Amino acid sequence: MEAVHFGAGNIGRGFIGALLNQANYHTTFVDVNDTVIKEINNKQQYDVILADEKQEKLTVNHIAGINSVTNPEAVVDAIVKADIITTAVGPNILAIISELIARGLRKRLEANPQPVNIIACENMVGGSSLLKEKVYEHLSQDEQAAFSERFAFPNAAVDRIVPNQTNEDLLTVSVEPYFEWVVEKSAMKGTIPDIPGITYVDDLKPYIERKLFTVNTGHTVPAYIGHFLGYETINDAMKDEHVQSVIAGALHESGEALIRTYGFERSKHEAYVEKIIQRFKNPYISDEVTRVGRGPIRKLGPDDRLIRPAKMFMETTDKEPENLGKVIAAVLRYVNPADEEAVKLQEMIADKGIEKTLQDVSKLAAGDPLISVILREKEELENLRK
Ligand SMILES: NC(=O)c1ccc[n+]([C@@H]2O[C@H](COP(=O)([O-])OP(=O)(O)OC[C@H]3O[C@@H](n4cnc5c(N)ncnc54)[C@H](O)[C@@H]3O)[C@@H](O)[C@H]2O)c1
Numbered sequence: 001m002e003a004v005h006f007g008a009g010n011i012g013r014g015f016i017g018a019l020l021n022q023a024n025y026h027t028t029f030v031d032v033n034d035t036v037i038k039e040i041n042n043k044q045q046y047d048v049i050l051a052d053e054k055q056e057k058l059t060v061n062h063i064a065g066i067n068s069v070t071n072p073e074a075v076v077d078a079i080v081k082a083d084i085i086t087t088a089v090g091p092n093i094l095a096i097i098s099e100l101i102a103r104g105l106r107k108r109l110e111a112n113p114q115p116v117n118i119i120a121c122e123n124m125v126g127g128s129s130l131l132k133e134k135v136y137e138h139l140s141q142d143e144q145a146a147f148s149e150r151f152a153f154p155n156a157a158v159d160r161i162v163p164n165q166t167n168e169d170l171l172t173v174s175v176e177p178y179f180e181w182v183v184e185k186s187a188m189k190g191t192i193p194d195i196p197g198i199t200y201v202d203d204l205k206p207y208i209e210r211k212l213f214t215v216n217t218g219h220t221v222p223a224y225i226g227h228f229l230g231y232e233t234i235n236d237a238m239k240d241e242h243v244q245s246v247i248a249g250a251l252h253e254s255g256e257a258l259i260r261t262y263g264f265e266r267s268k269h270e271a272y273v274e275k276i277i278q279r280f281k282n283p284y285i286s287d288e289v290t291r292v293g294r295g296p297i298r299k300l301g302p303d304d305r306l307i308r309p310a311k312m313f314m315e316t317t318d319k320e321p322e323n324l325g326k327v328i329a330a331v332l333r334y335v336n337p338a339d340e341e342a343v344k345l346q347e348m349i350a351d352k353g354i355e356k357t358l359q360d361v362s363k364l365a366a367g368d369p370l371i372s373v374i375l376r377e378k379e380e381l382e383n384l385r386k
């Protein structure tokens with residue numbers, strides 16, 4: 001069985017690649033990082049280390065790499081032969097890879113009658129749907145109809161903390177032992193891939209929102225409040241009493257919104273939250289606040305991990321999300337010259353002020369009550385430093 005995976009980074013190698021290997025796939029990684037691609041072809045295997053007291057090592061083999069900048073035709077040919085196509089490149093990169101995927105699938109229409117599923121494994125609601133939209137922008141109407149017969153873009157939720165890697169070996173990747181990969185079965189075509197570790201569901205929405213608005217919402221607290229308080233790593237920030245109090249409050253707010261929207265059992269949701277907080281404290285993982293806080297403009301998006309649960313909390317409880325508001329305020333205070341979006345966000349704030357920036361980035365209407373909560377919490381934030 002052949003898999004093509006876009007993005008040989010942390011999640012690509014440390015999670016998707018590992019599960020595909022355990023399911024006996026040969027995986028072709030596609031990336032723009034020539035050093036990583038050369039090393040994949042040179043070594044033809046890499047290690048995944050499970051970050052706990054046992055430090056168990058799994059070897060991932062049956063792999064190859066293609067540099068999509070220098071060898072796009074090889075990517076097209078790999079797509080023609082693939083039994084599954086996956087991505088883990090980051091939400092903003094889906095539009096960039098869409099043209100090459102469109103070319104590969106166009107050639108496949110003539111050359112291979114088998115249907116194929118293209119699964120975007122990104123932290124966002126509707127990642128595969130977005131990829132499909134971007135792929136379809138490169139097609140004629142007739143091609144769109146032919147693609148819809150043969151190719152599917154099921155949405156997915158992926159959960160495994162994989163920090164930036166500091167191992168001596170370039171390809172080795174340390175990951176937390178926990179993982180969850182949920183895929184929207186109802187949207188798939190052809191034979192459902194037999195990949196142990198995937199949970200297939202008919203309706204993904206509750207799963208992706210529960211994951212994004214608990215794991216990723218929670219993660220923003222040690223990232224942005226932690227950065228505001230001067231911490232460099234997630235587990236150091238998690239030791240701070242202010243971070244502990246805001247994370248408890250923020251996950252109470254997003255939890256209440258999720259429970260009221262989807263009817264999750266309260267005790268099970270509380271256990272889910274507790275497990276996530278323990279995962280953030282994993283002493284065997286050193287995760288930088290700047291990795292978890294990367295892309296603050298994306299993270300302030302209307303459907304992303306802060307604004308959406310804050311709005312849901314207000315709609316379902318009629319109360320103010322003061323903890324989520326505090327984290328959003330910390331994102332607006334996030335200064336990091338090494339992060340392009342952080343620089344751009346600060347420029348936007350300097351140029352047009354916070355209210356207009358929130359209207360543009362988070363699509364909040366002028367006068368939205370959430371804006372007042374955020375402005376008030378921005379003042380409150382200073383008290384955390386006292
Ligand atoms: N790291 C985690 O803990 C984690 C967990 C769950 C989900 N995710 C999601 O997985 C996705 C990837 O995150 P990551 O942490 O692995 O990031 P990463 O930066 O480690 O990996 C991204 C990879 O994509 C490659 N890439 C960039 N542009 C490309 C292009 N045009 N074509 C092909 N490859 C390209 C990069 O070179 C890099 O190797 C994101 O959507 C992230 O939200 C990450």
Ligand SMILES: O=P(O)(O)OC[C@@H](O)[C@@H](O)[C@H](O)[C@H](O)CO
Pocket residue numbers: 123158159160161162215216219220291292293294295
């Ligand atoms: O990948 P991002 O930038 O959307 O979010 C940063 C982290 O919260 C994220 O990578 C988590 O580690 C991951 O989602 C855990 O499953």
